Amino acid sequence: MKIHHTNASGWLGNSGKISHPFWVIVQKEVADYVRSWRFVILVALIVLTCAGSMYTALTNFSKAIKPNDPEGTFFFLKLFTITDGTLPSFFVFISFLGPLLGISMGFDAINSEQNRGTLSRVMSQPIHRDYLINAKFVAALTVISVLFFALGFLIIGLGLITIGIPPTAEEFLRMIFFLALSIVYVAFWLNLSILFSVKFRQAATSALAGISVWLFFSVFYNLIINLIAKAFSPSPMATEYQVIGYQKMLLNLMRISPSQLFSEGTTTLLMPSVRSLGPLTMEQVQGAIPSPLPLGQSLLLVWPQVTGLLAGTIVCFALSYVAFMRKEIRSR
Amino acid sequence: MIELVDLTKKYGSFTAVDQLNLTINKGEIFGLLGPNGAGKSTTILMMLGLTDPTSGTVSVCGIDSTANPIEVKRKVGYLPEDVGFYDDRTALENLLYTARLNRIPEKEAREKAQQLLVRVGLPDVINKKAGKFSRGMRQRLGLADVLIKNPEVIILDEPTSGIDPKGVREFLDLIARLRDEQGLTVLFSSHNLHQVQEVCDRVGIFVNGRLKAEGDIPSLSKKLFTDSLYVIEAGVELNGLSGASGETQWLANILNPIEGISSVSRKNGVFRIECSRNLSAEIARAIVHSGASLISLNKKEFGLDEIYYRYFEGGEKS
Incomplete structure (x- = not known):
């Protein structure tokens, strides 16, 4: 029997050198993501919303620039933040759709392999067990990073063409940090859903679990905070310190939600005039020059938020790692 | 290996x-x-x-x-x-x-x-x-x-x-x-x-x-079948010879002199004799000698299924 000699199939590559099994898995996973319909759909969704927000931002650009604006020198960053109210701005879209992207990429990472019967087959190859879960994480993160940076640079490019003024080095750096923060934010949701995919055997269950956590934080959590705020609201007679304490408590409660951390981080990075994320007293503001903060100071301001998000990401990953290592690999 | x-x-x-x-x-x-x-x-x-x-x-x-x-x-x-x-x-x-x-x-x-x-x-x-x-x-x-x-x-x-x-x-x-x-x-x-x-x-x-x-x-x-590798099924017309002790006991007594028989039982009117060797000839002779009529004699060897079930039965009991 004659066998047709097939040419190298794309997803396996055709380089002559032998790659490390870990990168073999990463490569395969990346190919899987890029080929999958759900990724295509989500990317289409994100690209469309971004195009929409870009359009509103560009059409309202001239109105957004006011004389004597402390952020006047940073109008390139306004591309990401301005809106006329019809469509949310770019970073709001990211904070809303990012979790969905993360969840959709991770919710069936492990359990689908188990249900397809491929897990025990792959595990019986001479690789360490953690290669699989690490490779899945690395692959998803790679795809997300490439996607976000591509999107970010496209927006910068589009802005350049339409506005005609190049961004300053600081603006550029702020955008890079914004994109990096978005990736960390999506990585958090990715790891949460990978954790669910290890824990729940049915992909549908783990997807639902991920989405419910997301819905809880994006809808119900604010409602709960409002209830707490009403219950604890200080009397009109309360001292200044009591009011500040109350405000701080509310803010700290809000900060349990990853989306709050993300939006605080992005506002500080994209709006250099933001100088504090908590309440400020009149004494603190007195004598302050209404000028934007330098990048270093903005970064210092968001550092706790970034570490919080990173810690959440790492905790989720560690939990799923441990759960996966302890899991017994049975066929189906 | x-x-x-x-x-x-x-x-x-x-x-x-x-x-x-x-x-x-x-x-x-x-x-x-x-x-x-x-x-x-x-x-x-x-x-x-x-x-x-x-x-x-x-x-x-x-x-x-x-x-x-x-x-x-x-x-x-x-x-x-x-x-x-x-x-x-x-x-x-x-x-x-x-x-x-x-x-x-x-x-x-x-x-x-x-x-x-x-x-x-x-x-x-x-x-x-x-x-x-x-x-x-x-x-x-x-x-x-x-x-x-x-x-x-x-x-x-x-x-x-x-x-x-x-x-x-x-x-x-x-x-x-x-x-x-x-x-x-x-x-x-x-x-x-x-x-x-x-x-x-x-x-x-x-x-x-x-x-x-x-x-x-x-x-x-x-x-597994050290003492019952063969099963012989015998159809016997007793002609009223069984007596008070019952048919199975009667046959057991008759076959007693033959060495290698491990059990005798009766099922659906046919005697079932388990033995370690092929004793068909001896059994037939003994039955005929006793005065009963031997109608059929069927030798069965234990197949794989019997081996299998016997082991699994043993497993479930223990």
Whole structure:
């Protein structure tokens, strides 16, 4: 029997050198993501919303620039933040759709392999067990990073063409940090859903679990905070310190939600005039020059938020790692 | 090639594998026979280092599976029960993925994969997506997937379940040929005795986590039926001779002088006599001498099914 000699199939590559099994898995996973319909759909969704927000931002650009604006020198960053109210701005879209992207990429990472019967087959190859879960994480993160940076640079490019003024080095750096923060934010949701995919055997269950956590934080959590705020609201007679304490408590409660951390981080990075994320007293503001903060100071301001998000990401990953290592690999 | 010493695996208070001792030699096909839930798969997982034993040691090709699973997995090909493939990849791509995980150079892997697909009888579907494969095709692709890493030992866990009889025959023939041509050591786990008997050199009967017996089929049956290897069924017209003690007792008395009879019973009007040798002639003579009429005499040998059920019955009782 004659066998047709097939040419190298794309997803396996055709380089002559032998790659490390870990990168073999990463490569395969990346190919899987890029080929999958759900990724295509989500990317289409994100690209469309971004195009929409870009359009509103560009059409309202001239109105957004006011004389004597402390952020006047940073109008390139306004591309990401301005809106006329019809469509949310770019970073709001990211904070809303990012979790969905993360969840959709991770919710069936492990359990689908188990249900397809491929897990025990792959595990019986001479690789360490953690290669699989690490490779899945690395692959998803790679795809997300490439996607976000591509999107970010496209927006910068589009802005350049339409506005005609190049961004300053600081603006550029702020955008890079914004994109990096978005990736960390999506990585958090990715790891949460990978954790669910290890824990729940049915992909549908783990997807639902991920989405419910997301819905809880994006809808119900604010409602709960409002209830707490009403219950604890200080009397009109309360001292200044009591009011500040109350405000701080509310803010700290809000900060349990990853989306709050993300939006605080992005506002500080994209709006250099933001100088504090908590309440400020009149004494603190007195004598302050209404000028934007330098990048270093903005970064210092968001550092706790970034570490919080990173810690959440790492905790989720560690939990799923441990759960996966302890899991017994049975066929189906 | 494979050596299990006092291997025990417990899940909480449930003992899946209990003090298992087993040695499998190079180049033999060993059948691990047992009902579902007997602990076959757990034993296999321990051999591959996918599960740690509670106590005892496993060594495959002289390597400790618990301490060094990677080295073991390099030499052992494992075909899990109802193996799965990446559905949106072609058969060839699935094989190449395995080859790459085993660090086989691309060109060599490609040639080998195509050879193997021909070998397992799937030459026409090389570029067909694995998701469209039938169960039998998937199992055959699984065998190719196992062989692509040039293993010294292959472990097949219920490889024939869900395949039609013709497919089973081809699959078993293929395994036997592989052993003959490449000197592979094969561990074949199954609950189907006939298939095991067809290809296996030695069989281990495994019930409730214990190895009840091991050896080739003739020696197994000898071991089990030391005193009742034959069953003779006799139809007897008693002519009113039985007396007060009952018919069975009467016949037992008559047959008493004959050595080698282990039990006498009566079922559906036919006497059933279990004995260690073929005593048909002696039994016939004794019955005729007693004055009763011998209507029929039927000698039955214990088949594989009896061996099998007898072991499993024993397993369930204990």
